[in-house]
Amino acid sequence: MQVTEWIAKHWPILVVLIPLISAPLIILLKSKKNALIITRTIAIINLVIAPLAPVKPYSYSIGDWIPPIGIEYVLDEMNYLFIILMNIILLLFCTNLKPIENKVLNFIEEGYENIFFAVLVLAHAGFTGILITGDIFNAYVFIEISSLASYALISMNKNKYASVSALEYLIIGTIAATFILIGIGMIFSITGTLNMKHIATLLSENYSSKISKIGILLIIAGILIKVAIFPLNFWMIRAYNAANSTILTYIAAISPISGFYLLIRIIHSVIGWDIFNSLGLNTALSIMGCATIITFSSLTIKSYRLKNLILFSSAIQIGYLCIMIANSQNISQIIQYICADSLMKFILFYFLAQLESEIEIVDVQDLYGIAKKYPTLSITMTLNIISNMGLPITVGFFNKMNLLNSTIQNKQFWYFAAIIIASVVAIEFNFRILRNMYLGEKQDAPTIINQSYISLVCATSVSFLLIFCGKI
């Protein structure tokens, strides 16, 4: 009884601390096997203690320093689901063993494989920290932790472009983080505090000063570079294109959660919806979102490489999310959208990683015969592709309905039209993938090493359960 109480009391710090402490532990233990066990255990422990979470909203002050002075961790409806989902994704990623073994660990010098897991767990700690913290500078620290770890993860590929694009990712990511840091500094100079709630109360009184406005703009700009929105997202396409698909199942699924979470947290809990609107940021965000979906929809039309299609489709989803965040105040719908999107990316990249276990470049034509050879895989993929198309009665359909509704409620008919056009294009290129899966004969299909699709089926069912997330 006391243990559960203790866990409930320290829940917000535990979810960060467990992975953060495990990272050096993995390095010390020096064994691939132990590293894997520890990584799985982290995810399992975090999932087991998830139901013990204290009553929301809950404020945790580190070292019993009273919040505006000390660092505060916050647990509420906005981040609880994300934290659970992140650990689910980590767990599912670790079940994906054979591709990790074949595509990642083989390229690492023998005896140092545990470093990979240490970096992974460090990234996980950083991403979880972004979600839980209520202190804006602490959030910056976690952004840096997670980014540094992701640069290392992205560069782990045999591909010669991997290190170059990881360097590019590093430069852009550092610039974005610097923007955020300067913004934080400016807001600190006006308000004299780093606590998000405290900033919110102080900023609403004197946000008219130019410095605070510039501070807000810099923070938002930094986050937008991090989430990769249109003019600033070609680094993401290049980096992910060169990166290892197996690692992308984790990175591509997790990083939008943290990025978009930070965006909605800053908008709704720090600067406030009214200030956000009065600065015209919602219009800017929607226009950038529209530009993203139109650009990448047009890029998908002539693309036949599976990885490009998946990357473009995730860029389009980012555009949708930006439009939704700019137009909707219904946080639970946004959360549902982000969760579904992240799971969808997990599934798509997992599928890609499975295919890449044998062949190098995967064109859509390489999918021939998949449906006949791997029925389970193809059924799950079909459901996901239908969801990606936004056809009923999948989670993607309901998300698209919410998105369209949010634009039409704000009388933004141009955004509405852009989304409709992008949806039509999405049907086109997703059908290209779907159709190729069902073409061809059994012997055309590429060999897939890991034939247990537990994680895929789990991810699909979780994403479909999310339809009812808004109801709860």
Next chain:
Amino acid sequence: MVVVASTIIKTLLITGLLASLAPFLLASHRRVMPKILILSILAYVVETITATYFYIYGGRASWLIVSFDFINIEFALEPLSLIFLNLLSGLWLLSVIYSIYYMRAIRDLHYEKFISFLGISIFAASIIALSRNLFTMFIGYELLTLCTLPLIGYYGLHHPQINTYFRTLTFTATGLFLPLIFLVQYFAGTVQFTLGGVIPLNTPPLLGHLLLFMTIFGIAKTALYPLYRWLPAAMIAPYPVSALLHAVAVVKAGLFCIFKIIIYIFGFDYLQSLVSYFDWPIYLACFTMLFAGYKAVTHDSIKNILAYSTISQLSLVLISAFLFIESSMIAAITQMIAHSLAKIVLFFAAGRFYAATKFSHLSQMKGLGIKLITPTIFFIFASLSLIGIPPFIGYYSKSIIIESVRYHEYGALIKGVIYLASALSAIYLFKIIYYLFSESEEELYIPSIDENSIFNKFHKANNYGMDIAIALCCILMMTFPIINNFLHSLLWSVL
């Protein structure tokens, strides 16, 4: 007394779903599968009839499954849906009986998936039938497109026609039908089907025309002029699927969506005022009717002739519906059912010819009429009905359409178009019959009627089974005038 009950809708939908999944679930028990399947579909038929009587005696039913903020998935019983449901369930039973024998006759014994998707398509169509708002209807509409895809691609998805089919239907649905829902929600405040329409009468005509445009082209399943190509493209499917597409599920679902939107979303009053400025829908339908009739005459494959004939007949239904008056709407519904019954007989008979000879081109079918006399007779009956020759139902429905056309400004012109299209339909249908009875130069070889074959017995059984299914459809078609009075009383209660 008005009783509100959701049980009747729940049982209808669950029985429909179970019956459609039965072949999947019983795939390992091949002997009992057809029996259980037919019994469960019979249960579905009985339930629809019960629901109809339940409604006639004052019962009302609605079922709200789930409500997300503004998206409600809700079902309700109302006269139009009951008519469509009865049509669906009856023809589902007959087409499943036919399909089983057909698949056996063409020696494709792994037909569980096929029958199952046939059922799921019917299930999706019954979602459309029972829908209470535009959202539910849209869900059913898109599900129907998705479920028919494996049926059309039954002989492989490599045909480019699959692309035409899927793209035309989903692009228009997502590009026009989906925004329509949101625009209606925005301008009318609700997407619930309400008698008399939900769109306010003071909506500007330009917007009204835009919404009407989105309705007519968004629901591409009605195959109006620029969007008709998917229907001939879908002819790569096996015959029972074509029959289902044309007679029951897909095109009729499209028509039904149009009817429901006209009656319950726009309302006749608003549409009357709208088309008084510019009456483009009816001219489009007239043009499509003639165009498709002409195309049917020029084609030589029996499937293509029947496909273009369907497009032509659908336009006739739409001409009647686009008059936007109560009596013409009833005429349209009557014509829709008459066409369903006639078309299913035509396709079943054509499938019977195909199963016997593996031929579908007219020139290869010379002399077939004498060898396979039973299906040929049914084929002739259905053709006569489709053309509109007196004792058959087609005459009746066509005559009431012509009667209601006189209310239109250019009634004489439209009447002329209908007569011309009927003449064209007579040409292309009699062309088929002429080929069936004409003398062929060489002896017609019919592989399945081979006396020495050890499969002979089974072949005979399959052929009789198919003939019986066609005969049942034909009987349904002949006795339709009797049911018709009942139908009218049901319809007048709503309109």
